[in-house]
Amino acid sequence: MRNIEISTDVNSFLSMVESLFDSPTVLLRELLQNALEATFQAVRAGAHASPIHIRTPDAITSPGDGARGVLSVSDHGVGMTEADLERSLSSVFFSGWPTGSGETLGIGKFGFGFYTVFLAADEVSVTSQALQAPDGEATSVCWSLRRDEGIARLRAAEGAPQPHGTSVALLIDPRREHLFTTESVLEYLRDAYLYAPFPVHVDGVPLGVPKVEGWRDSLFARGGGAADLMRDRFGWDEKPLHAQPVEIDGEGVLAIIPDGVPAPPVTVYRRGIKVTAEELLPYPLNYFMCGIVNVEDIELKPDRAGLRNDERYTRLRQNLFDGAKELLKGLTGRPGSTLERVFDAHGEQITRVMGKSPDLRRALGPHLPLPLYFPSPTRRHVTVAEILEQDRGRTVYWAYDRGVDQLFADRVRYLGGTSILLKDRRMLELVSSICAEQGLTLRHVVHDYIAETRSSTVSESPLTALFESVVEDDCSVLCVEDLDDRVPVKLISVGAGPAGEATGIDLSVLLDSDWRQLENDVDFFSSSLASLSSLSATSDDDGWWVVVNLRNAIIRDLSTSLEGGCSAETLERHARIMVALAKFMAQTSIGAEQFERLNSEVLSVLHDSLAARDPVASGVPSNDGVASNESES
Numbered sequence: 001m002r003n004i005e006i007s008t009d010v011n012s013f014l015s016m017v018e019s020l021f022d023s024p025t026v027l028l029r030e031l032l033q034n035a036l037e038a039t040f041q042a043v044r045a046g047a048h049a050s051p052i053h054i055r056t057p058d059a060i061t062s063p064g065d066g067a068r069g070v071l072s073v074s075d076h077g078v079g080m081t082e083a084d085l086e087r088s089l090s091s092v093f094f095s096g097w098p099t100g101s102g103e104t105l106g107i108g109k110f111g112f113g114f115y116t117v118f119l120a121a122d123e124v125s126v127t128s129q130a131l132q133a134p135d136g137e138a139t140s141v142c143w144s145l146r147r148d149e150g151i152a153r154l155r156a157a158e159g160a161p162q163p164h165g166t167s168v169a170l171l172i173d174p175r176r177e178h179l180f181t182t183e184s185v186l187e188y189l190r191d192a193y194l195y196a197p198f199p200v201h202v203d204g205v206p207l208g209v210p211k212v213e214g215w216r217d218s219l220f221a222r223g224g225g226a227a228d229l230m231r232d233r234f235g236w237d238e239k240p241l242h243a244q245p246v247e248i249d250g251e252g253v254l255a256i257i258p259d260g261v262p263a264p265p266v267t268v269y270r271r272g273i274k275v276t277a278e279e280l281l282p283y284p285l286n287y288f289m290c291g292i293v294n295v296e297d298i299e300l301k302p303d304r305a306g307l308r309n310d311e312r313y314t315r316l317r318q319n320l321f322d323g324a325k326e327l328l329k330g331l332t333g334r335p336g337s338t339l340e341r342v343f344d345a346h347g348e349q350i351t352r353v354m355g356k357s358p359d360l361r362r363a364l365g366p367h368l369p370l371p372l373y374f375p376s377p378t379r380r381h382v383t384v385a386e387i388l389e390q391d392r393g394r395t396v397y398w399a400y401d402r403g404v405d406q407l408f409a410d411r412v413r414y415l416g417g418t419s420i421l422l423k424d425r426r427m428l429e430l431v432s433s434i435c436a437e438q439g440l441t442l443r444h445v446v447h448d449y450i451a452e453t454r455s456s457t458v459s460e461s462p463l464t465a466l467f468e469s470v471v472e473d474d475c476s477v478l479c480v481e482d483l484d485d486r487v488p489v490k491l492i493s494v495g496a497g498p499a500g501e502a503t504g505i506d507l508s509v510l511l512d513s514d515w516r517q518l519e520n521d522v523d524f525f526s527s528s529l530a531s532l533s534s535l536s537a538t539s540d541d542d543g544w545w546v547v548v549n550l551r552n553a554i555i556r557d558l559s560t561s562l563e564g565g566c567s568a569e570t571l572e573r574h575a576r577i578m579v580a581l582a583k584f585m586a587q588t589s590i591g592a593e594q595f596e597r598l599n600s601e602v603l604s605v606l607h608d609s610l611a612a613r614d615p616v617a618s619g620v621p622s623n624d625g626v627a628s629n630e631s632e633s
Contacts, residue, residue: 014118014147024120025179028054029192030113031073031168032200033273038077038166039198042131047164050076051199054189057172058182059203069172071121071180076165079130085143086154089114089126118147120179121170127157131164194233194269194294212272226253233292234264241342244330246323248316252293254327259345266291266320268307270298276306280317284353285324288346293320325360328353332367340381343369351427365434373399373409373419373445382418384431384438395441397448398422398431408445411484419445450492453547456480462562463548463555470575475544485551491582492545546579554578 035052043049057069080088117124125144133139140157172180182203189202193209200207226243230236230253240255257263266280272294279286298316299308307313328350331339343350354361354368366388369381387396397412397419399405409419422428435442461479467489468477475491548555562571 014115017115018119021116021119023179024116024176025184025188027116027119027121027170028180028185028188029273030116032189032193034114034168035073035075035077035166036196036198038075038079041078042076042164045078045131047076047078047131049198050165051201054185054200054202056180056182056185056203057177069174069177069180070169071172072167072169074165074167076163077131079133079164079166080126080128080141081130081133082141082154084130085126085128085141089143089145089152117168117170120176121172122147123171125169126166127162127169128166129157129162129164192274194272194274194292196272226255229253230255230290230292233267234261234290236261241345242327242331242338244323244327246291246293246320246327248293248295248319248323249298249312250293250295252291252320252323254289254291254320254323256289256327256342256346259341263287264290266293268298268316269294270300271296275300278307280320281324282321284349285321287349289324289327291320291323325353325357328360329363332364339367340369343381347427348424351424351430355426355430355433361430361433362437365430366438368431368434370420370422370431373402373405373421374413382420384434384440387418387440388438394439395443396420396431396435397443397445398428399445405445407487407490408449411449411482412445414484414486452482453478453480453545456482458550461548461550461559463550463559466558466562466571467546467548467575467579470572470579471546472544475546477546477548479548479550481551482547482549483551485549485553488549488552488554489578489582490545490547490549491579492547546582 032052032054039049039052052073052075055070055072055074057071123144123146125142127140127142129140140162141154142157143152143154145152178184182205186202186205186207189200189207190209193200193207195210195212196207197212199211200209226245227239230243231239236258238258240257241259243253243255246252246254263286265277265286267277267290268275268280269292275298281289281291293316295316298312299310300306301308307316331342354364366385367383369383372380372382375381384396388394395417397409397417399409399419399421400423402421405419412419420431422431432442458479458481464477464479467479471477550556550559558571558574
């Protein structure tokens with residue numbers, strides 16, 4: 001064949017190319033795309049499929065020119081004739097691949113991707129041998145172009161004829177060589193290609209993306225399925241909490257990300273080649289969900305790294321949104337542990353979504369894992385559906401604070417109910433809506449207690465006057481018959497809350513007593529303290545209440561002593577002890593272990609004081625009658 005020189009205004013065209021593509025590495029995607037298409041065409045023509053080989057500057061250098069790095073992409077595809085090379089490479093915006101359905105992989109689009117090579121190379125040469133070259137044409141043809149010359153040269157390739165296929169060799173700009181190491185090329189292509197229809201090797205290392213027979217050959221149904229694919233694609237240490245296929249114009253999968261990792265944008269592939277990664281899911285779904293979609297066709301921007309905002313784009317976003325809702329609804333059919341892990345990790349965001357979607361709230365609401373106020377090692381949540389099944393008075397009780405509401409939540413438990421912990425206002429509004437839709441009543445544990453207290457007040461109890469005589473002026477005394485008979489006295493703030501921080505139990509009412517009173521009081525104090533759990537405060541609009549439970553055994557004994565003529569001084573002192581205890585506990589949030597330790601410490605102080613006033617040691621005569629009588633009270 002004759003040598004041909006073709007004038008090409010490369011630099012003018014490259015200014016447009018450089019404005020479209022962010023990184024020179026995009027040339028890897030374009031060259032591999034061409035090699036895959038060429039191999040596909042060869043297979044269609046009856047040739048055997050062969051691997052595509054990419055060699056980086058790590059593996060080869062040019063013999064001269066200061067040992068400049070060379071990057072090459074070689075295939076055993078359909079190859080090109082002299083006419084093909086002249087037409088396809090010397091003409092911009094021309095794609096030589098077939099356009100009919102099934103005649104192509106369909107991964108080419110605009111016809112200028114080849115020229116991205118000049119984003120990193122000063123010179124390119126393309127050597128090709130057509131699988132079915134016309135009679136009389138050279139067996140192997142070479143097309144070359146130097147960027148600084150702008151002249152494309154077409155000539156017969158030197159040396160022995162190569163098998164059918166094409167080899168593209170780039171003389172890489174030294175300033176760009178670091179972008180094309182073996183490791184960098186593998187990393188880029190593994191991200192850019194969801195799969196490949198033919199094997200690809202980089203410096204002898206398999207690319208490692210799945211092999212498919214065509215773009216419709218689903219990846220999401222293979223092996224470990226969608227969950228494994230998502231983990232590997234996004235580099236997570238764990239599988240997603242849940243993954244589910246989504247119906248789009250192609251195929252896709254959405255997943256709830258593992259706890260503790262940021263949610264990546266939805267990654268969009270067109271026939272297996274990455275187009276973009278962008279926020280296609282609306283807030284707050286995009287905070288805990290991500291996805292991979294692979295579409296047959298969608299309108300791309302010229303850089304093939306973005307989507308045109310057209311009808312198909314709008315439909316894709318809607319399909320993803322619908323798929324996300326279906327994924328959340330599908331959680332109701334998963335094991336309870338899956339639901340709990342999902343809500344533990346992303347409860348706040350899921351709550352936001354359910355609050356905006358009545359349809360999702362109705363579907364998912366009864367199965368929403370609600371944290372128990374008193375969890376156990378084997379059970380941390382309860383659902384509205386479970387409460388309905390057990391018919392617990394068809395009332396759901398909620399608490400806000402583990403310290404402040406502990407006594408009242410425990411009272412609900414003692415009376416056979418279940419308390420849930422709702423720390424977030426949005427969660428409270430959501431659960432309130434769910435309960436209303438399911439015919440349940442939602443009551444705050446403290447408000448429930450106040451309502452029960454008001455309804456069970458005993459106005460004629462003689463203990464009312466006793467306790468009114470020992471409390472401050474801003475306190476009201478209520479004597480009630482609360483079914484929870486464990487606690488004798490509660491001090492409830494129904495105004496601005498506890499006044500100041502409590503530093504300890506006021507023991508002055510005891511320690512100022514003489515030894516005979518103290519001996520009796522310590523015994524009474526011990527039984528009173530042991531009967532109390534973590535008392536606490538709440539708020540309303542009416543001031544402070546001292547609530548006396550007439551069903552409590554200690555209060556019943558106190559009432560008996562009052563009716564039996566026990567001295568007013570002793571009764572008042574014991575009433576003060578109980579109010580002091582209640583006041584301390586109302587202003588202090590402590591757990592069971594702390595309470596037990598507190599009990600021991602306080603009793604130790606009192607017994608030490610009692611020992612210091614021992615009548616034998618002090619010479620004070622004992623009065624067994626008084627002590628015995630007071631002890632009975």
